Amino acid sequence: MAVFRWGQAFDAFRDLEREMDRLLAGVSLSFHGVRLGRQYPPVNLYELEDGLLLTAEIPGTRPDDLELTVADGSLTLKGVRSGPENIPDERFRRQERPRGPWQRKIALPERVQEDGLKAEFSNGVLKIFLPRAAAATPRQIPVSEGNTADVVPRLIEGETERRTEGGETV
Amino acid sequence: MNHPIRRAESDTPRPESATPEAAAQTGQLVFNPPIDIFETEQGLVxxxxxPGVTTETLELQVQDNKLTxxxxxxxxxxxxxxxxxQEYAIGHFLRSFILSDEVDHERISAKLNHGVLEVVLPRASRPEPRRIQVTSD
Structure with missing residues (x-):
């Protein structure tokens, strides 16, 4: 079962990742926000007093092209980074800005009040506020005697519950 | 220099690397933002x-032939x-370009839309050929 408490699981990796970012910042300056093998857009997550704040940099996405949906405990961000229109390729002297449609699905942590999500989009920065849900009251689970066979969870070596470092469980 | 392709290359603004001094001064990261440059009938865009830059926090400077x-x-x-x-780092943006004589420095204009800066660099109008009167005594 999921034993990790969300919000603290990243602590161990946070310092390492920050250190890596510091090192990488000096190398990959020309591709700000876009790193190979990572989903677009990259997101940051902050813990606030009354909830969580998710931020993403999506310059060049028009508010009309931005779509946010919440379903089944996950948040989907969808949009299009528009480039200059009707400009033939041969007119470009430099083309570094990424463009095209993008989509990212982010699993919402438990204890987030899904219908209370608020989003703000200005200057190419998207901010989504995820309010904390009221603490759930403990529920008693009745135990009855039965003859169902025990289900032993299968653990593959090297693949324990510490699979959170991928960063996809946001 | 008269070859059209050679000339097209020579008037491309050349990006320079962000100065490390500026980063050291603020103690914050400084990024080289990704850019597009394309030609239009009127000049270059x-x-x-x-992202995160507002009209208040943006500075555009033209000094001599350098746009920063x-x-x-x-x-x-x-x-x-x-x-x-954290998946991305937050920092300031800095990049500079060398403008060619072909750009009319006085008529450069800029707009900021949804985190994208658009700088219009109009082509300088060529002065009309001037006829020099030749007189004789």
Whole structure:
């Protein structure tokens, strides 16, 4: 079962990742926000007093092209980074800005009040506020005697519950 | 120099690397923003991704033949917020370009839309050939 408490699981990796970012910042300056093998857009997550704040940099996405949906405990961000229109390729002297449609699905942590999500989009920065849900009251689970066979969870070596470092469980 | 392709190359603004001194001064990261440059009938258009930069925090300078853009970015989170997961770093933006004589420095204009800066660099109009009167005594 999921034993990790969300919000603290990243602590161990946070310092390492920050250190890596510091090192990488000096190398990959020309591709700000876009790193190979990572989903677009990259997101940051902050813990606030009354909830969580998710931020993403999506310059060049028009508010009309931005779509946010919440379903089944996950948040989907969808949009299009528009480039200059009707400009033939041969007119470009430099083309570094990424463009095209993008989509990212982010699993919402438990204890987030899904219908209370608020989003703000200005200057190419998207901010989504995820309010904390009221603490759930403990529920008693009745135990009855039965003859169902025990289900032993299968653990593959090297693949324990510490699979959170991928960063996809946001 | 008279070959059209050679000339097209020579008037491309050349990006220079961000000065490390500027980064050291603020103690914050400074990024080289990604840009597009394309030609239009009227001149050149430069687009730069500057998320988090506002018209108040953007500085565009033209000095001699150098165009410099400086965008300052502050944290999107309120004070007291704890960063619990980070996939991108926040920093200022800095990039500069060498403008050719073909650009009319006086008529450069800029717009900032949804985190993208658009700088229009109009082509300087060629002065009309001037006839020099030749007189004889």
């Amino acid at each position: 430069l687009l730069a991704d500057l 853009l400086i965008g300052r970015v502050s944290s999107p989170a309120p004070e007291g917020a704890t960063l619990v997961h």
